Amino acid sequence: xxxTEYKAGTNLEKILSEGKFAVTGECGPPKSADxxxxxNKAKMLAGYVDAVNITDNQTAVVRISSIASxxxxxxxxxxxxxQMTCRDRNRLAMQADLLGAHTLxxxxxxxxxxxxxxxxxxxxxxxxxxxxxxxxxxxxxxxxDEKKFDCGEEMDVAxxxxxxxxxxxxxxxxxxxxIRLKKKILAGADFxxxxxxxxxxxxxxxxxxxRAEGLHQEIKxxxxxxxxxxxxxxxxxxNFVPGMDVPDEIVDRMAGVExxxxxxxxxxxxxxxxIKELAEIEGVAGVxxxxxxxxxxVPDIVEAAGLLPRPTVA
Amino acid sequence: MIxxxxxxxxxxxxxxxxxxxxxxxxxxxxxAICLTGGEKEAEVxxxxxxxxxxxxxxxxxxxHTAAIRQCEWEYLDMIADKVEAADIVVSxxxxxGIQSMAEKFEPKLVVPAVxxxxxxxxxxxxxxxxxxxxxxxxVIGETAxxxxxxxxxxxxxxxxCGGSHDGKCEVTTPEKEDIECAWHLIWERLxxxxxxxxxxxxxxxxxxxxxxxxxxxxxVREEAKLV
Amino acid sequence: xxDADVKAPAAEAAAEGGAAAPEAADEAxxxxxxxxxxxxxxxxxxxxxxxxxxxxxxxxxxxxxxNIRMIKLPCTGKxxxxxxxxxxxxxxxxxxxxxxxxxxxxxxxxNLWARKRVEHVKRLLEEVGIEPERVEMYxxxxxxxxxxAEVATEFTERIKALGPNPVRREGVDAHAAAxxxxxxxxxxxxxxxxxxxxEEGHAE
Ligand code: SF4
Ligand code: SF4
Numbered sequence: 001x002x003x004t005e006y007k008a009g010t011n012l013e014k015i016l017s018e019g020k021f022a023v024t025g026e027c028g029p030p031k032s033a034d035x036x037x038x039x040n041k042a043k044m045l046a047g048y049v050d051a052v053n054i055t056d057n058q059t060a061v062v063r064i065s066s067i068a069s070x071x072x073x074x075x076x077x078x079x080x081x082x083q084m085t086c087r088d089r090n091r092l093a094m095q096a097d098l099l100g101a102h103t104l105x106x107x108x109x110x111x112x113x114x115x116x117x118x119x120x121x122x123x124x125x126x127x128x129x130x131x132x133x134x135x136x137x138x139x140x141x142x143x144x145d146e147k148k149f150d151c152g153e154e155m156d157v158a159x160x161x162x163x164x165x166x167x168x169x170x171x172x173x174x175x176x177x178x179i180r181l182k183k184k185i186l187a188g189a190d191f192x193x194x195x196x197x198x199x200x201x202x203x204x205x206x207x208x209x210x211r212a213e214g215l216h217q218e219i220k221x222x223x224x225x226x227x228x229x230x231x232x233x234x235x236x237x238x239n240f241v242p243g244m245d246v247p248d249e250i251v252d253r254m255a256g257v258e259x260x261x262x263x264x265x266x267x268x269x270x271x272x273x274x275i276k277e278l279a280e281i282e283g284v285a286g287v288x289x290x291x292x293x294x295x296x297x298v299p300d301i302v303e304a305a306g307l308l309p310r311p312t313v314a
Numbered sequence: 315m316i317x318x319x320x321x322x323x324x325x326x327x328x329x330x331x332x333x334x335x336x337x338x339x340x341x342x343x344x345x346a347i348c349l350t351g352g353e354k355e356a357e358v359x360x361x362x363x364x365x366x367x368x369x370x371x372x373x374x375x376x377x378h379t380a381a382i383r384q385c386e387w388e389y390l391d392m393i394a395d396k397v398e399a400a401d402i403v404v405s406x407x408x409x410x411g412i413q414s415m416a417e418k419f420e421p422k423l424v425v426p427a428v429x430x431x432x433x434x435x436x437x438x439x440x441x442x443x444x445x446x447x448x449x450x451x452x453v454i455g456e457t458a459x460x461x462x463x464x465x466x467x468x469x470x471x472x473x474x475c476g477g478s479h480d481g482k483c484e485v486t487t488p489e490k491e492d493i494e495c496a497w498h499l500i501w502e503r504l505x506x507x508x509x510x511x512x513x514x515x516x517x518x519x520x521x522x523x524x525x526x527x528x529x530x531x532x533x534v535r536e537e538a539k540l541v
Numbered sequence: 542x543x544d545a546d547v548k549a550p551a552a553e554a555a556a557e558g559g560a561a562a563p564e565a566a567d568e569a570x571x572x573x574x575x576x577x578x579x580x581x582x583x584x585x586x587x588x589x590x591x592x593x594x595x596x597x598x599x600x601x602x603x604x605x606x607x608n609i610r611m612i613k614l615p616c617t618g619k620x621x622x623x624x625x626x627x628x629x630x631x632x633x634x635x636x637x638x639x640x641x642x643x644x645x646x647x648x649x650x651x652n653l654w655a656r657k658r659v660e661h662v663k664r665l666l667e668e669v670g671i672e673p674e675r676v677e678m679y680x681x682x683x684x685x686x687x688x689x690a691e692v693a694t695e696f697t698e699r700i701k702a703l704g705p706n707p708v709r710r711e712g713v714d715a716h717a718a719a720x721x722x723x724x725x726x727x728x729x730x731x732x733x734x735x736x737x738x739x740e741e742g743h744a745e
Contacts, residue, residue, distance in 0.1 A: 087468070091519065113475040116467050116485045123487075127468065134472040135519040150519070168476030173501050176474070176513070183472060183516050195476060243476045243484065323668035354623065358665070361626045366669045368630075368708045 008107040008162040011079045012051040014313035016220040022286030025049035029064035038072040041295045046077035048299045056083040060120025067101045085114025090130035102159035110164035111136040134187045141188025168195035169206035170245035178209040193288040196226035199245040216283030223278040224288045227271035230263040231255040275305040316344040316408040318428040329425040337400035340380035341407035351406030353380035384411030450524030458503035465496035471517040473497030580634035580700040584611045589647045591639030597686030605690035606697040610716045613728040618651020625662045631718030632710040635700035637677040
């Protein structure tokens, strides 16, 4: 495959297109104008992941913008996947930002609906939701492939993006979740990262449905992993994070070790075991490690999972 | 129907200020049905205002009345004398009724005593649930008669989002405990109707210019205009 | 036994009044209790229970304050928010509804509705700066003459401690105003239900 055949030509796209097992990370920008936070996180992850997601006002809390942070990450040696939610921008602002991201050299974009404003620190704000994630994917694909704005007007230079989406294999109605992935493929998504997986058997059931529809051949699926620092996090996610499915065995396992270095080690060990198990599933093209506010765990996990060195692609 | 909730008393007091002749005006249509601003509730608010005025020694006089429909001028004629005699009208009608009153009796000071909040369905006695956002482009023919504009917390055209859980929406603030996920309901009802394919196809972005994003809306029925 | 029951609350309240004074000094300034204050209290009484209980108390010759003045209703469920509010607005120092025991309403749920309305009125009073304790809901059966007297005593003491309703309307008879607000809902009084009250109380 020559460079010109790539949709966006990003490192992530190339690795996935060549059928190599991809590793992506995640990095949350800070709640202040301190850009050095991103710099440090990027340096920590560079060489251990193929690209890093930069969250967009994650959990509806204001932070440095994902595009600005993505640029900082890029300057510090790691390819960004900027996230874009439909919550804070209308279709004009989204298109303008996407054009801008392209000009900055950012070419991976993950299209999301966004957590509801009621979770965040500005619950009184007006939620935009002009488009939904599927509309956003489609708009971005048309910009890229048809050089058209959402309104149909043509543009001279199309923004090049490798288009991502997220899916929650544990959301309800469960039987609709594979269909929703299909909708996103139809809209134009190239890769998909899942919500954190803790319930592997349930994920396997979902992957069976995905394979039955042949969807794994139409989209690159990255399985989401969140290393646990301790039992507190496990319980929190089980009880308070919408759409999260944390089986009791995992909570019990984390509860069985002492909080601190021991639980950190256990959390990493669990993550490694899970990555190995997920990598065996047919149709899983990579892993997405979301160690938010625990980025320093990622190098150890990637190494222990035998995923180093990361491949280089031309 | 249109529903409204009474404003906090202190807010009403602040709006009334130091006016001496106060008329609390209810409306006997939607806001009466939702037990917020009918004649009975107008009488209660008037009584509260009098009790307060008596304690504060303001000497304010408070009366109450109600229009059959405050949003229509012909019904306002019936209470015109009382309105004219007042320094301020504290209206308990929906936002439309309040404006209709303010426009008809301009420049009479008319202030709201309620917060108009939704187009709701009376689910059971004393419980209303939002059902329509008057978006100007109804899509429920394809969503099993369930409105995604107001019943989905994110107005998704292609739901459900990843937060849908056990049929419940991800938004479960204490005030909104147990809201049903509209898209879960849509999926279930479409299945029952054998029309799942409607949810499998991608719906385009919504035309929000037909809703209030397009500026104030206007409706004319030429065939019905009086000549 | 009945006698002891009735007197106990009043005695307690009196004892409290004396003992509480030094303690109260370092708390928020308390209303000065006027020993001569005789509150005017309106009772909305259901004729199936409380009104009959008052009769019984009378025939048992139980003592209870003469401050209470009753209005007979076919059911406390007929009582609306505005009726309670109007009584306060007209200057009543305290108002309570007395309905059947829960689960024993002649109309099934009237007394439960009344309780909710009384609770709502408490919230409204709070908004307008009047002590919500000035309104209350009680339940009793027609056989509970002693309970009737006990409630009357207890509530009168409560209102005495609160002091007069800040809304004082010269020349307005709160009882008559409350009756008027009720319109056709109020039932005519029985002729002199209780010798104990009416002899020195407010004869109609
Ligand atoms: S789609 Fe629009 S018009 Fe139809 S019910 Fe929803 S808000 Fe109302
Ligand atoms: S959970 Fe359901 S109702 Fe709530 S925002 Fe998501 S799709 Fe809409």
